[in-house]
Amino acid sequence: MQELDSLYPADKTDCYQLIHSQLKALLENEPYVIPNLSNASALLNGALKNINWVGFYLIHNNELLLGPFQGKTACVHIKIGKGVCGTAVLKDETQLIYDVLAFPGxxxxxxxxxxxxxxxxxxxxxxxxxxxxxxxxxxxxxxxxKEGLEEVVRILEQSCQWKEYSQL
Incomplete structure (x- = not known):
């Protein structure tokens, strides 16, 4: 059986282009958020090298609530403004953290x-x-x-029916 690592190009630009096309194919004619986020996390987990967790948190009751993911068990609730995830929401921008041990909170x-x-x-x-x-x-x-993953998110934003989540 062929190793997953060998299925994805070592060049990041090429790898993200393949991820984007595969994600679009996975999401085609499937509007539901949870199955799409589940497949997206599985796709990213298989495609990206040297990661130990990939997943989604969704806003619910003014906090981030754990959604579909791949990896070890995770924090279920994260307050807006706390940690890297909460900071991304508070600042409304991608957080690219070189060393999490140096990130306050x-x-x-x-x-x-x-x-x-x-x-x-x-x-x-x-x-x-x-x-x-x-x-x-x-x-x-x-x-x-950052650029490749922001495009992953754009694809998800455009492909899913977020109506029930955009009002939480």
Missing amino acids: HIACDSASRSEIVVPIRVDGHIVGVLDIDSPITGRFDTLD
Whole structure:
């Protein structure tokens, strides 16, 4: 059986192009948020190298609530403004954290995590959740990851029916 690592290009730009096309195919004619986020997290987990957690948090009752993910067990509730995920919501911008140990207020769901990237998901100008990815390697994420993952989120924003989530 062929290893998953060998199915995805080593070049990040090429890898993200493949991820984007695969995600679009997975989401085609499927409007439901939870199945789509589940498949997106599985796709990213299989495609991205050197990560130890990938998943989504959705806004519910003015906090982030754990959604579909791949990896070890995770924090269920995160307050807006707390940790990297809550900061991404508060600042309404992607957080690319080189070293989570140097991030004030970092929430360590997995003590092995050393770097993190969090991309807000927006619908009708409002944040409805975030894509969160952790790595056990300091400095794992860069601007190519930021651009590639922001496009992943744009694809999800456009492909899903967020109506029930945009009012939470």
